[in-house]
Amino acid sequence: MSDSRPRAGQPTDEVAALRRDRDEARAELGRTVEELGHKLDVPARSKEKAHEAVEATQHVASEAALAVADKAQQARAGAADLAHRVAAAAPEPVAARGRQAGGALRAHPIPAALGAAVIAAVVWQIVRRRR
Template sequence: MSEPDDPKALRLDREQARQELGETVAELTDKLDVPARAKDKVHETAEAAKYQTLAAGDKARDKAEQAQAVAEEKARQVAEKVETSVPEPVLERGKQAARVARRNPVPAAAAAFSAAALVWWLARRRRS
C-alpha cells in the first residue's frame, strides 16, 4: 500500500470515492423516481396478464380438443351400435339418403322443414 501523503494514491482514492458516490446517487435516484417505477410495474403487470391470457387460451384449446376427441369417439361408438342393430336394407337406404343430402343440402333441408311443418300441423289439428 502507498503512503497516505502520496498524491497519486490520494487521487485514486478520491476517484474511487467519486465513482462509488455516483453509483449510490444513481441508485437513490432510481428508487425515488416514482413515475418510472410505476410505469415499470404497469409494464410487468401487463406482461403477466398477457402470459396468463395465453396460458388460459392454450388450456381452453386443449380442453376443447379433448372434448372433441371424446365426442368423436362416442359418435363412432353410437354409429357402430346403430349399424349392428339396424337391418342391412334399412342401413343402406339411410346411407344413400345421407349421400343425397350431402350432395343436395338445400332440397334436403327443405324436405326436412316441410316434414316438420306437416307433423306440427297434424299435432295441432288433433289437439283442436
C-alpha cells in the same frame, strides 16, 4: 500503569461500530431509494402488469384449446362408436335406406338444409301455439 486510551491510528470498537452502522444505513437508504424509484415509475409498472396479464391470458387460452380439442376427440370417438353399434343393430333394409338417404343429403345439401329449416319452423310454431 497502563494507558486505556487508544494509540494513535487505531480505531476503537466504538468507532468501528459507528462505521458499520453508517455503512448499513447507506445500504438501506440505497435500497429504499431504488424501491421508491421503481414504485414511481408508473409506465414501467403498467407495462409489467400488462405483460403479466397477456401471459396469463395466453396460458388460459392454450389450456382451454387443449381441453376443447380433447372433448372434441372424445365426442368423435363416441359418435363413431354409437354409429357402429346402430349400424350393427339395424336390419339390413333399414341400413340400406339410411345409406341411401345419407348419399342423397351429401349430393343435395342446400335443399336438405332448407327442408330442415322448414320443419324446424313448423315445430316452433306448433310449440309456440300450445303455450
